[in-house]
Amino acid sequence: KAGVTQTPRYLIKTRGQQVTLSCSPISGHRSVSWYQQTPGQGLQFLFEYFSETQRNKGNFPGRFSGRQFSNSRSEMNVSTLELGDSALYLCASKNANTGELFFGEGSRLTVL
Amino acid sequence: TQLLEQSPQFLSIQEGENLTVYCNSSSVFSSLQWYRQEPGEGPVLLVTVVTGGEVKKLKRLTFQFGDARKDSSLHITAAQPGDTGLYLCAGGSNYKLTFGKGTLLTVNP
Numbered sequence: 089k090a091g092v093t094q095t096p097r098y099l100i101k102t103r104g105q106q107v108t109l110s111c112s113p114i115s116g117h118r119s120v121s122w123y124q125q126t127p128g129q130g131l132q133f134l135f136e137y138f139s140e141t142q143r144n145k146g147n148f149p150g151r152f153s154g155r156q157f158s159n160s161r162s163e164m165n166v167s168t169l170e171l172g173d174s175a176l177y178l179c180a181s182k183n184a185n186t187g188e189l190f191f192g193e194g195s196r197l198t199v200l
Numbered sequence: 201t202q203l204l205e206q207s208p209q210f211l212s213i214q215e216g217e218n219l220t221v222y223c224n225s226s227s228v229f230s231s232l233q234w235y236r237q238e239p240g241e242g243p244v245l246l247v248t249v250v251t252g253g254e255v256k257k258l259k260r261l262t263f264q265f266g267d268a269r270k271d272s273s274l275h276i277t278a279a280q281p282g283d284t285g286l287y288l289c290a291g292g293s294n295y296k297l298t299f300g301k302g303t304l305l306t307v308n309p
Binding site: 092121123129130131132133136144146178180187188189190191192193194 | 248297300302
């Protein structure tokens with residue numbers, strides 16, 4: 089059974105650019121959550137999608153957005169990148185029966 | 201805002217030693233989870249505790265949920281180099297988990 093797949097694994101952008109990250113959840117999982125991980129702040133919740141609807145949102149500016157497709161794949165977008173957006177972005181899909189989160193390996197974004 | 205504080209932030213020990221890491225909050229959580237994250241990978245769930253006072257064992261790891269469901273501890277017996285990693289606790293609602301900043305454990309051979 090394939091795990092959570094995130095692409096790209098690594099990327100480098102410059103300030104002002106935008107970036108799109110992709111997440112394919114485990115087959116059958118309909119809930120996808122996104123987290124930002126930095127050394128200073130740890131893991132912070134960005135948003136959660138379920139059946140193509142944003143179900144919950146963390147305290148991030150509007151530059152951070154996401155969406156979910158009918159096949160449960162999800163994307164997140166960050167516009168007008170800032171240096172402070174450099175982080176590991178983690179996606180997790182949820183087993184609806186057990187509530188367990190399964191994380192992908194993350195997309196490491198560096199903003200120069 | 202619910203906050204989880206983990207201590208210690210860093211821990212470096214020798215193989216065979218025992219250790220305990222802590223996760224504390226001023227808020228009550230309906231459940232609390234412990235994850236381990238290795239370099240270059242995402243966190244992996246170790247255990248979920250739900251009931252106040254609950255104790256769960258996973259081989260050499262013992263997890264305890266405080267009676268008031270505000271704190272938890274993770275005890276590792278006879279640590280091994282393979283236990284090295286970032287240990288994260290997380291609590292919260294069904295839709296959103298609040299994570300602590302983690303304890304970075306290094307077990308030296």
